[in-house]
Amino acid sequence: MNNLTPNALADDTARLSSLFGDNPDLLPLWIAEPYVELDPELKSRMADRAAVGWYGYEARPAGLLEAFWSWMDSRHGWDGSSLHAAVSPSIGTSIGVLLEQFTKPGDGVILQPPVFTDFKPLVVAASRSVIRSPLLLEEGGYEMDLTDLAAKAADPATTAMILCNPHNPVGRLWDEGTLAEIAAIAVANDVFVIADEIHADLVLPPNNFTPFAAAAHGSGARWAALHGPIKTFGLAGVCDTLLLTDNEEVSQRFRKESSRLHLTRNNVFALAAFETVYRCGGEWLDGLLQLVADNVELLASNLPEPIRVVRPQATYLAWLDMRGLGLEVPELARWLAAAGLALSPGHWFGRDGAGFARMTIATPRTLIDAAIGRLAAAVS
């Protein structure tokens, strides 16, 4: 993947300055998207689809699900083709519908911060309460506090949890044993598990992705897993995602609510993109993952003291431990902006992220070198 070039780094200046202040020379590495040339097969398919010149109602081709499952089987050894599958425009939409359908106003929903920024607003917007079960940072990386999780789940007011597997922002992959324990906790306490697995394909070798479905199989847990190509292939603006579950009632209620809200309309570009990347995107993705793995090594070897990278097992996000700088929450954000870096400050992911920052590292090496250089200059 030598021919990678930065894409347009699509951040608009107004948004950048509203979030990060007025430094005109900010390196924007805060949004979770690949900042590289996207898969040429995908670009060519999209250009062909645009050239058709007809963008009306288009039926969903029968082969799309087959393309998804054959991809999952070949990349992760996961054949889930017997699961129920429903299409949803976005992961956030699916979470909103699931919360509405399977929890009640006032119920508690467990999150494991530091965690993806959208979860909390989705829970709050649904008039449910966030129940925090923070991850623990140990010698070898982040772990779940399963004792705490079980205690929080035991509260009868707690009726759901949002699991992030792989975990954004800390890059952790959850193993089968941990996922099986979550399933057991969910069964024991009748907690619905929403498994957000949107980063599933961004696994850095030699690690492997275990779907929650595999661990929950036969456990009796009620769950839905959320998948799609949007993060892996840079398609967040051409939304199309999947909801998977082994529970017919969950599937039917999700579909019914999707119909009621008219969320089922197909987007012609999303249809074209979905099938193309799942049929042809393997080689491009292998190149991207190699690039990300190399960038992790670059950071691990060259970040200036006292900044360290918490090595990700998955995602193209680097979680930088900057606690050694001794800066409080607002100062760290200002310090980064003054250094010329638009990174996501860790507290955006919950108070447990204070002192950290998230950097997108699906970028050419030159940008990582530049970011390291800016951090080194600011530290000195």
Ligand SMILES: Cc1ncc(COP(=O)(O)O)c(C=O)c1O
């Ligand atoms: C874990 C996770 N879930 C969901 C999303 C966003 O998905 P969508 O835009 O489809 O709601 C992201 C985006 O970065 C994410 O990291």
